[in-house]
Every structure is written in C-alpha cells, then in structure tokens.
Amino acid sequence: MKSAVIVFPGSNCDRDCKVAIERSTGSSVDMVWHQETALPSGLDLIVLPGGFSYGDYLRCGAMASLSPVMAEVKVAAERGVAVVGICNGFQVLCEAGMLPGALLRNEGLKYICKAVTLDVVNAQTRFSSGYAQTREAVMTVGNGEGNFFAGEAELDRIEGEGQVVFRYRDNPNGSARDIAGIVNAKGNVLGLMPHPDRSFEAELGSADGAILFQTALASA
Amino acid sequence: MKAKVHVFLKPGVLDVQGKAIEGAVHALGFGGVSGVRVGRMIEFDIAGDDRAKAEAEVKALCDRLLANTVIESYKAELI
Numbered sequence: 226m227k228s229a230v231i232v233f234p235g236s237n238c239d240r241d242c243k244v245a246i247e248r249s250t251g252s253s254v255d256m257v258w259h260q261e262t263a264l265p266s267g268l269d270l271i272v273l274p275g276g277f278s279y280g281d282y283l284r285c286g287a288m289a290s291l292s293p294v295m296a297e298v299k300v301a302a303e304r305g306v307a308v309v310g311i312c313n314g315f316q317v318l319c320e321a322g323m324l325p326g327a328l329l330r331n332e333g334l335k336y337i338c339k340a341v342t343l344d345v346v347n348a349q350t351r352f353s354s355g356y357a358q359t360r361e362a363v364m365t366v367g368n369g370e371g372n373f374f375a376g377e378a379e380l381d382r383i384e385g386e387g388q389v390v391f392r393y394r395d396n397p398n399g400s401a402r403d404i405a406g407i408v409n410a411k412g413n414v415l416g417l418m419p420h421p422d423r424s425f426e427a428e429l430g431s432a433d434g435a436i437l438f439q440t441a442l443a444s445a
Numbered sequence: 446m447k448a449k450v451h452v453f454l455k456p457g458v459l460d461v462q463g464k465a466i467e468g469a470v471h472a473l474g475f476g477g478v479s480g481v482r483v484g485r486m487i488e489f490d491i492a493g494d495d496r497a498k499a500e501a502e503v504k505a506l507c508d509r510l511l512a513n514t515v516i517e518s519y520k521a522e523l524i
Contacts, residue, residue, distance in 0.1 A: 283510070283511070284513055287510065287513065291510065319515075320513065325515075326515060327513055327515040327516045329458065329459060329461075329516065330461045330462065331461070332459065332461060333461075334461045334462075334465055372459075374458065374459075374515070374516055375515070376515075399459065
C-alpha cells in the first residue's frame with residue numbers, strides 16, 4: 226500500500242493526514258510538494274489535506290487547483306486511483322472541476338470547530354463500505370467555508386446517482402441538503418468537509434476516521 | 446488596454462457577508478438600505494491592440510480562474 230499527501234503552501238493538516246494514514250493503515254505515505262510535475266509511482270491513495278492553501282486568496286482552493294501537481298492528480302484520478310480531499314482539499318477538488326458544486330461561507334458567518342455526527346447515506350463506495358454496519362461516523366469539522374452549494378438540478382442529479390456519501394445529522398453550516406461529503410460519478414474521488422485525519426484514534430474523541438482510510442486502501 | 450472584471454455571487458446564492466454588512470448598516474440607522482451584496486473587482490493590464498483578442502482572453506481568464514461560475518457571475522470591461 227502506498228499513499229501520497231499533497232502539500233500546498235498554506236496546507237496545515239498535511240502532517241496530520243500522514244500520521245493518520247500511517248497509524249490507521251500501515252501504508253507508507255509520501256509528502257508531495259505542489260510544484261512537482263510527477264507523482265510517485267504505484268500510488269493507491271492520494272490525499273489533498275486541509276488548511277489554507279495560498280492563504281485562501283481569490284477563493285478557497287482556487288489557486289491550488291491550478292498547481293502543477295494537480296494536472297498529475299487529475300491524470301491519476303482518470304486512471305482510477307483513489308483521491309480524497311479533506312476540508313480545503315474538498316474545496317480544491319471542486320475548484321479543479323473534479324467534483325461538482327462549490328463551498329460557500331458558513332451560513333452563520335462563524336468558523337466552526339467541533340465534532341459532528343454524520344449519516345453514511347451511501348455505504349457502497351470504495352471509501353465508505355467500512356461504515357456499512359453502523360451507517361454513521363463521528364468526525365471533527367474545522368472550517369469557515371464549508372457550506373456546500375450546487376444548483377437544484379445538480380443536487381437532484383448527484384443525489385439520484387448516489388454521489389452523496391455523508392450528510393450532517395445536525396447541519397452546522399447551511400450546506401445544501403445537509404451534504405458533508407460527495408464522490409465523483411466514477412466513485413474514485415471523494416471530497417468531505419469533516420476531518421477523518423482528526424478523528425482516527427479514540428484519544429481524539431473518535432476513531433471513525435480511521436475506517437475511511439482503511440476502506441480506501443483495502444479497495445485499492 | 447486595461448481590463449476591469451467585476452465578480453459577484455449569483456442571485457440566489459447566499460451572501461452572508463452582504464447580510465452581515467446590511468445588519469451593521471441598519472444599526473447605523475440607515476433603515477432604507479436593503480439587498481447588500483459583496484463582490485470583488487479585479488483590474489489588470491493586457492498587452493496588444495487587438496480588442497477582440499483581448500476580450501476573448503479576458504473571458505477565458507474569467508471562466509478559468511477569476512470567477513467560479515458555479516456560484517459567481519462576472520462582468521468584464523476593457524478600457
């Protein structure tokens with residue numbers, strides 16, 4: 226098993242992701258700088274971490290989505306490699322056009338940092354099948370712009386196609402239809418606002434995040 | 446030539462900054478103010494004299510980077 230965490234200037238959960246993946250799966254994790262024009266060979270999982278890439282200039286994730294390494298991430302995703310974007314990583318995937326929708330400022334204008342309970346509404350994806358028994362997960366959110374938005378027709382479409390994977394049980398930020406995480410049509414690119422990397426051991430309040438990394442790598 | 450690009454959230458997309466500013470405006474006693482929306486203006490120089498080419502470049506730039514057309518609309522002008 227081999228994973229990579231992409232590091233943008235301003236990423237601040239890159240180390241958390243590395244430690245979370247290593248401890249929950251035993252996978253080796255390469256840190257890949259955003260200026261790289263090639264990814265390590267034989268990757269099973271690519272993670273875009275949380276943080277404030279490029280200081281959130283212009284829009285969250287907008288500048289990072291045009292980083293040289295993102296061209297390689299797109300090629301890898303087209304080949305079927307599993308890609309997970311967490312928090313700012315989710316914003317980058319939307320800006321890159323790899324996932325539908327966009328993330329707006331939280332409805333209440335506040336930065337929200339707390340544990341949330343998620344309903345796993347599609348437990349048949351390569352990222353979420355590990356939640357098939359419990360159908361729920363507790364993870365920490367930490368964001369100011371986590372308010373998922375898409376047009377009504379697009380929302381109907383992604384719901385109909387089973388692309389909604391996680392929903393907030395108690396919507397903290399105004400996200401459309403309580404959406405916390407979605408996959409692309411092909412099912413190999415996941416974006417979610419809650420942090421599995423901050424919820425992978427009981428000492429952190431929840432170990433549910435570990436299941437996501439374990440499931441993603443078990444399916445590789 | 447100079448390009449000026451105005452980027453705004455589309456109608457119907459919640460503008461929480463606009464709402465917060467509106468609240469402050471009302472607190473100042475300007476009760477007649479409503480519908481506050483916050484956008485951004487981006488200004489840059491663009492080389493060459495071919496206006497049509499410049500317009501096409503500005504449009505491409507807006508679509509690819511300056512605006513996220515899922516949530517934002519834009520107006521571009523060349524001066």
